[in-house]
Amino acid sequence: xxxxxxxxxxxxxxxxxxxxxxxxxxxxxxxxxxxxxxxxxxxxxxxxxxxxxxxxxxxxxxxxxxxxxxxxxxxxxxxxxxxxxxxxxxxxxxxxxxxxxxxxxxxxx
Amino acid sequence: xxxxxxxxxxxxxxxxxxxxxxxxxxxxxxxxxxxxxxxxxxxxxxxxxxxxxxxxxxxxxxxxxxxxxxxxxxxxxxxxxxxxxxxxxxxxxxxxxxxxxxxxxxxxxxxxxx
Numbered sequence: 001x002x003x004x005x006x007x008x009x010x011x012x013x014x015x016x017x018x019x020x021x022x023x024x025x026x027x028x029x030x031x032x033x034x035x036x037x038x039x040x041x042x043x044x045x046x047x048x049x050x051x052x053x054x055x056x057x058x059x060x061x062x063x064x065x066x067x068x069x070x071x072x073x074x075x076x077x078x079x080x081x082x083x084x085x086x087x088x089x090x091x092x093x094x095x096x097x098x099x100x101x102x103x104x105x106x107x108x109x
Numbered sequence: 110x111x112x113x114x115x116x117x118x119x120x121x122x123x124x125x126x127x128x129x130x131x132x133x134x135x136x137x138x139x140x141x142x143x144x145x146x147x148x149x150x151x152x153x154x155x156x157x158x159x160x161x162x163x164x165x166x167x168x169x170x171x172x173x174x175x176x177x178x179x180x181x182x183x184x185x186x187x188x189x190x191x192x193x194x195x196x197x198x199x200x201x202x203x204x205x206x207x208x209x210x211x212x213x214x215x216x217x218x219x220x221x222x223x
Contacts, residue, residue: 041219043214
């Protein structure tokens with residue numbers, strides 16, 4: 001199956017700092033989503049971004065499909081940004097999303 | 110945005126009992142629903158995929174007689190953990206896909222089997 005690698009595995013930030021999370025994948029995909037799992041377990045959709053760049057408030061994401069990676073940017077981090085960030089991808093001939101191991105982000109006040 | 114609900118959010122049961130978890134897509138029709146299991150500090154593990162009106166497709170290693178899935182309508186799927194044992198304790202998450210590509214997740218159900 002497709003391999004999805006996320007880095008770094010853990011990230012500790014001071015409130016107000018910026019950060020970049022990376023997702024590498026091993027095959028061509030037609031679906032890539034970023035999720036934030038909050039401390040209560042809810043997965044929140046951040047971006048559907050199989051290619052290109054999108055922005056939503058303090059978050060933005062870029063996927064370079066030809067080079068098989070995606071980046072999630074968090075600017076001016078807040079304590080509410082804490083949680084686990086997952087990247088998930090799907091190939092065109094596949095029925096399921098393949099998840100990375102996640103990046104655990106801790107934002108300290 | 111699309112909303113997926115799950116009920117119950119918490120369940121504690123005795124070993125040997127069966128537990129049913131409901132997953133509903135509240136504002137869209139879900140042609141495909143997914144059930145995941147997540148252990149602490151780990152990623153999501155897909156258990157099965159269900160399409161409305163047809164039998165679920167289980168991932169390798171998942172016991173179909175232990176985890177019964179029914180996708181009765183375009184807005185409802187249920188997961189029944191039969192004869193639950195302590196090793197079935199986990200966080201179960203359902204997900205639904207719209208006619209597009211985006212997949213949305215429910216808030217999860219924490220199961221504790223004593």
